[in-house]
Amino acid sequence: MSTNVQDIHEDHHHAPSGLMRWITTTNHKDIGSLYLWFSLLMFFIGGFMALIIRAELFEPGLQLVIPGFFNQMTTMHALIMIFGAVMPAFVGLANWQIPIMIGAPDMALPRLNNWSFWILPFAFTMLLSTLFFDSGGPAAGWTLYPPLSLQGGNSMPFVILSIHLLGISSILGAINVIATILNMRAPGMTLMKMPIFIWTWLITAFLLIAAMPVLAGAITMLLTDRFFGTSFFTASGGGDPVMFQHIFWFFGHPEVYILILPAFGIVSTIIPAFSRKKLFGYDSMVYATASIALLSFIVWAHHMFTVGMPLAGEIFFMLTTMLIAVPTGVKVFNWVATMWRGSMTFETPMLFALAFIILFTIGGFSGLMLAMTPADFQYHDTYFVVAHFHYVLVPGAVFAIIAAVYYWLPKWTGKMYSESLGKLHFWLTTVFVNVTFFPMHFVGLAGMPRRIPDYPVQFADFNAIASVGAFGFGLSQLLFVYILYNTLKKDVTAEDKVWDGAEGLEWTLSSPPPYHSFEKAPRVE
Amino acid sequence: MSNYKKTYITVSFIVVFMFFFSYMLVPLYDIFCEITGLNGKTNQERIVNLDEKPTNRFVTIKFTSTVAGAGPFDFEPLEREMVVEVGKVYTTSYILTNQSNSLKQVTASPSVVPGAEAEYFKKIECFCFTQQEINGLETKELPLQFIIDDKLSSDTKTLILSYTMFNTTDQLGVK
Numbered sequence: 001m002s003t004n005v006q007d008i009h010e011d012h013h014h015a016p017s018g019l020m021r022w023i024t025t026t027n028h029k030d031i032g033s034l035y036l037w038f039s040l041l042m043f044f045i046g047g048f049m050a051l052i053i054r055a056e057l058f059e060p061g062l063q064l065v066i067p068g069f070f071n072q073m074t075t076m077h078a079l080i081m082i083f084g085a086v087m088p089a090f091v092g093l094a095n096w097q098i099p100i101m102i103g104a105p106d107m108a109l110p111r112l113n114n115w116s117f118w119i120l121p122f123a124f125t126m127l128l129s130t131l132f133f134d135s136g137g138p139a140a141g142w143t144l145y146p147p148l149s150l151q152g153g154n155s156m157p158f159v160i161l162s163i164h165l166l167g168i169s170s171i172l173g174a175i176n177v178i179a180t181i182l183n184m185r186a187p188g189m190t191l192m193k194m195p196i197f198i199w200t201w202l203i204t205a206f207l208l209i210a211a212m213p214v215l216a217g218a219i220t221m222l223l224t225d226r227f228f229g230t231s232f233f234t235a236s237g238g239g240d241p242v243m244f245q246h247i248f249w250f251f252g253h254p255e256v257y258i259l260i261l262p263a264f265g266i267v268s269t270i271i272p273a274f275s276r277k278k279l280f281g282y283d284s285m286v287y288a289t290a291s292i293a294l295l296s297f298i299v300w301a302h303h304m305f306t307v308g309m310p311l312a313g314e315i316f317f318m319l320t321t322m323l324i325a326v327p328t329g330v331k332v333f334n335w336v337a338t339m340w341r342g343s344m345t346f347e348t349p350m351l352f353a354l355a356f357i358i359l360f361t362i363g364g365f366s367g368l369m370l371a372m373t374p375a376d377f378q379y380h381d382t383y384f385v386v387a388h389f390h391y392v393l394v395p396g397a398v399f400a401i402i403a404a405v406y407y408w409l410p411k412w413t414g415k416m417y418s419e420s421l422g423k424l425h426f427w428l429t430t431v432f433v434n435v436t437f438f439p440m441h442f443v444g445l446a447g448m449p450r451r452i453p454d455y456p457v458q459f460a461d462f463n464a465i466a467s468v469g470a471f472g473f474g475l476s477q478l479l480f481v482y483i484l485y486n487t488l489k490k491d492v493t494a495e496d497k498v499w500d501g502a503e504g505l506e507w508t509l510s511s512p513p514p515y516h517s518f519e520k521a522p523r524v525e
Numbered sequence: 526m527s528n529y530k531k532t533y534i535t536v537s538f539i540v541v542f543m544f545f546f547s548y549m550l551v552p553l554y555d556i557f558c559e560i561t562g563l564n565g566k567t568n569q570e571r572i573v574n575l576d577e578k579p580t581n582r583f584v585t586i587k588f589t590s591t592v593a594g595a596g597p598f599d600f601e602p603l604e605r606e607m608v609v610e611v612g613k614v615y616t617t618s619y620i621l622t623n624q625s626n627s628l629k630q631v632t633a634s635p636s637v638v639p640g641a642e643a644e645y646f647k648k649i650e651c652f653c654f655t656q657q658e659i660n661g662l663e664t665k666e667l668p669l670q671f672i673i674d675d676k677l678s679s680d681t682k683t684l685i686l687s688y689t690m691f692n693t694t695d696q697l698g699v700k
Contacts, residue, residue: 175537182532183529183532211543212540213540213541214547214550221551237696240554243550243551308640310640
């Protein structure tokens with residue numbers, strides 16, 4: 001972290017140096033960098049767990065780990081990737097970009113900003129420490145369904161308290177984002193003139209403050225069921241375990257969009273820049289994002305079609321779920337229309353954004369298949385579901401984050417990354433992501449259940465392919481780290497307007513931007 | 526500054542409201558299940574004001590049982606199947622044996638299939654209303670008295686009553 005470019009602006013600010021600078025910082029760029037580095041670290045920890053899973057699944061039978069540990073790995077992999085990698089990466093991008101895109105000097109609540117980041121290392125230390133308990137880490141799946149999660153070992157209260165901390169961190173971050181966007185825009189920047197990334201983050205922030213407290217409530221009920229004698233979910237005391245699934249997914253489905261809406265914003269920023277055209281259908285993009293967010297609160301039970309719902313319920317949740325395909329389709333068509341007859345060039349961020357459109361759409365289509373109740377009875381809890389959500393999260397959310405880093409890295413650091421290495425990283429990543437996750441569709445349709453360390457021999461070939469892909473994907477990301485290292489040790493040479501087709505206030509600042517972004521608010525026409 | 530304050534207050538209100546809303550979902554869920562008859566929940570309180578009105582309509586009641594977890598119990602219905610007249614009171618029982626050597630507390634949780642008809646299965650006396658105690662190696666007969674409400678839809682020919690027996694010894698907070 002000592003390589004951060006902000007050092008050169010240190011001289012006229014009397015901030016502490018060294019480690020204390022990072023602990024006490026209230027600067028949005030410093031905090032954004034902290035978030036991004038932290039999420040990269042978590043991405044590798046979660047990825048390492050994924051490789052343990054894929055190594056075990058390389059061939060049928062039990063070779064490397066015992067089933068209990070395998071279950072801990074699937075649970076932890078999910079928690080780390082969702083709460084540790086993807087969400088902090090988006091918050092990091094929000095911290096870096098929101099002030100410089102809306103013409104503000106910093107975030108609205110700098111001290112709170114510092115807090116919301118520094119909660120994370122403590123939360124994840126607590127979460128990861130459970131792996132060293134005698135009874136092991138959480139193993140009931142990241143969804144923490146009772147009664148299984150109530151029967152777990154001593155890790156359970158630690159996991160719940162760490163998720164509470166993560167929730168508090170996200171809520172504080174979201175409050176900061178909302179306060180900044182609503183109150184600190186440059187004069188002349190009306191809501192409908194905001195960059196689309198800002199819009200998607202504003203809506204995401206509202207989803208966060210509406211959904212995270214519900215998760216907090218659900219896990220608090222789990223905690224009191226286990227330790228304080230309540231019976232929300234314990235059937236012996238009159239509770240209902242299925243109710244947990246309802247409450248959890250009432251949070252869980254908005255959470256899914258929390259993980260993807262900022263990605264939509266990133267792609268909607270990058271595609272116009274490299275097509276040298278304005279974003280097609282800006283207004284419809286905003287309305288589509290808002291309708292996806294609203295719909296996300298009334299579709300939750302499509303995660304639980306098989307619990308024994310009445311027909312009317314299954315039809316309701318099937319139809320509302322399919323309705324989400326409409327605004328999502330509007331987005332995809334707008335991206336395509338933006339590129340139509342544009343003067344396109346294919347730099348690394350654009351490549352990742354293009355791959356996002358294609359591969360995310362594949363994930364969207366498998367989502368539509370899962371939305372069909374009768375079909376879902378076949379697909380539920382199979383590898384088809386695993387293939388679906390990895391397609392929307394890896395070549396979806398993660399590709400968008402990587403695209404954003406390549407797109408804005410020259411702005412953040414003033415240093416240009418190596419385009420040829422970036423392209424190599426793109427092709428390795430894209431090939432291996434498909435080698436990893438595409439075969440999972442086939443084994444899933446054939447009936448291979450998820451979260452099981454062993455499988456019948458007929459699934460062996462596709463699993464071996466997926467495992468090879470996973471190791472290829474994981475190793476390709478080391479190249480990403482090398483590219484970052486290689487960029488940061490260069491001299492500052494990047495122009496202020498790094499990409500000739502890019503638009504927005506951030507490109508009017510120097511590269512790297514000054515420590516306090518806009519000391520004087522710019523005017524937006 | 527007032528704009529900022531408005532934002533903070535609104536946003537904090539949403540956060541606090543949504544936390545309590547998650548708790549509100551619990552009674553809402555019960556009310557929703559009661560209105561729609563989902564979940565197969567039957568009455569957990571004694572039915573008092575009761576009048577028998579024989580209808581000369583007959584339905585089959587099937588009785589099943591489950592022991593939750595690895596409870597040291599043998600738990601079976603006395604009769605697996607009864608043909609009963611709608612609107613008349615019947616009595617049957619379940620047999621519970623404690624296979625361990627120590628005193629156990631148990632609670633039974635009932636469920637009726639089809640769930641939409643569960644509310645018409647009315648229990649007058651049931652061992653599921655309260656927590657039971659059973660000595661080590663004891664066998665107990667647990668009585669059940671019920672009536673099928675004449676509002677039961679005429680399509681229904683069979684109801685299944687299922688009990689799950691939970692070992693609640695030393696468990697916190699079980700009534």
